[in-house]
Amino acid sequence: MKLSEIGEFGFISRFSPLFASLVPESFTGIGDDCAIIPQNGKEDLVITTDLLIENIHFLRDSVTPDQLGYKSLAVNLSDIAAMGAAPAGSFLSLAIPADTEVEYLDAFMKSYHAISEQYEVPLLGGDTTRSPGNIAISVCVIGKCPKNTAKLRSTANDEDIVCVTGHLGDSAGGFKVILEKTAMTSETGYLVNRHYMPVPRLPEGRLLASLPGVTAMMDISDGLASDLMQILKASGKSGTVDLDKLPLSEMLEKVSFEQGWDPIELATAGGEDYELLCTVSPSHFKDVSEHFFSTFGKKLYPIGRINKGQPSVQWIREGREIIFVKKGFDHFK
Numbered sequence: 001m002k003l004s005e006i007g008e009f010g011f012i013s014r015f016s017p018l019f020a021s022l023v024p025e026s027f028t029g030i031g032d033d034c035a036i037i038p039q040n041g042k043e044d045l046v047i048t049t050d051l052l053i054e055n056i057h058f059l060r061d062s063v064t065p066d067q068l069g070y071k072s073l074a075v076n077l078s079d080i081a082a083m084g085a086a087p088a089g090s091f092l093s094l095a096i097p098a099d100t101e102v103e104y105l106d107a108f109m110k111s112y113h114a115i116s117e118q119y120e121v122p123l124l125g126g127d128t129t130r131s132p133g134n135i136a137i138s139v140c141v142i143g144k145c146p147k148n149t150a151k152l153r154s155t156a157n158d159e160d161i162v163c164v165t166g167h168l169g170d171s172a173g174g175f176k177v178i179l180e181k182t183a184m185t186s187e188t189g190y191l192v193n194r195h196y197m198p199v200p201r202l203p204e205g206r207l208l209a210s211l212p213g214v215t216a217m218m219d220i221s222d223g224l225a226s227d228l229m230q231i232l233k234a235s236g237k238s239g240t241v242d243l244d245k246l247p248l249s250e251m252l253e254k255v256s257f258e259q260g261w262d263p264i265e266l267a268t269a270g271g272e273d274y275e276l277l278c279t280v281s282p283s284h285f286k287d288v289s290e291h292f293f294s295t296f297g298k299k300l301y302p303i304g305r306i307n308k309g310q311p312s313v314q315w316i317r318e319g320r321e322i323i324f325v326k327k328g329f330d331h332f333k
């Protein structure tokens with residue numbers, strides 16, 4: 001059997017049960033945005049790691065080394081944000097072909113440093129090795145949060161309101177601009193920038209985790225369709241999403257109109273928006289969204305509901321249920 005037959009999640013499900021008995025009861029292991037290791041009476045550690053491979057996750061010709069350095073750390077900080085934690089340090093491992101220009105690597109590291117400085121995350125270690133082919137970048141970030149406050153995927157409740165922290169589909173639109181070599185305008189440039197320079201929603205995550213009524217949270221890395229299913233599976237619930245409520249940027253709407261793209265498809269199946277997806281109890285939603293708006297000057301967008309039932313998403317467009325086939329990105333399929 002080939003890996004491509006079972007896919008990324010199929011592979012993970014083959015070995016994760018073997019390790020379950022090694023995980024102490026107080027820990028949270030495989031299956032959330034970060035693992036959680038309790039520290040003392042006051043704090044928990046959260047840990048995430050991610051791998052970026054040239055020609056799978058990025059093309060060297062279409063991404064600058066500074067965009068790459070930024071994004072390598074940003075996507076990991078997004079997982080820390082998804083727990084509602086604060087980053088404490090990063091580890092960076094690089095496999096690099098020997099003929100790589102040192103100036104390229106300097107630019108990569110300068111940008112990695114700039115985002116480290118921006119979010120006050122020290123680089124604490126890592127490894128470098130020669131690669132026979134492509135560049136490989138592995139980042140691990142450790143974060144901290146007050147004890148038992150990390151937000152999980154498995155704790156959504158019936159009737160909760162499904163929310164997102166910002167526009168969806170911009171990153172997928174930017175990726176399409178890159179692939180289709182769409183002419184550069186201020187709008188297409190905005191989308192490309194959203195693809196290469198996603199903003200980790202750290203303050204948003206921390207605020208949401210601190211408010212009563214926020215029940216589950218994760219970041220949108222693989223696309224809303226795929227990521228919401230992760231919350232539904234982990235929580236044992238079904239969900240409804242009103243596609244007419246998905247927040248779309250004016251830039252995505254304009255470029256989609258001009259290029260004949262379906263922005264709703266980009267917003268649901270396209271990944272790498274790195275906005276946060278959370279569920280909020282209906283009795284707390286007003287307080288949570290007001291608090292969110294007064295802190296950040298932007299809306300927390302309600303897009304759907306959690307329901308009783310088998311994990312599945314019911315998609316509503318113009319008041320009617322529609323079938324949505326694209327399920328986001330599975331790396332081995």
Ligand SMILES: [Mg+2]
Nearest residue numbers: 033079219221
């Ligand atoms: Mg994540």
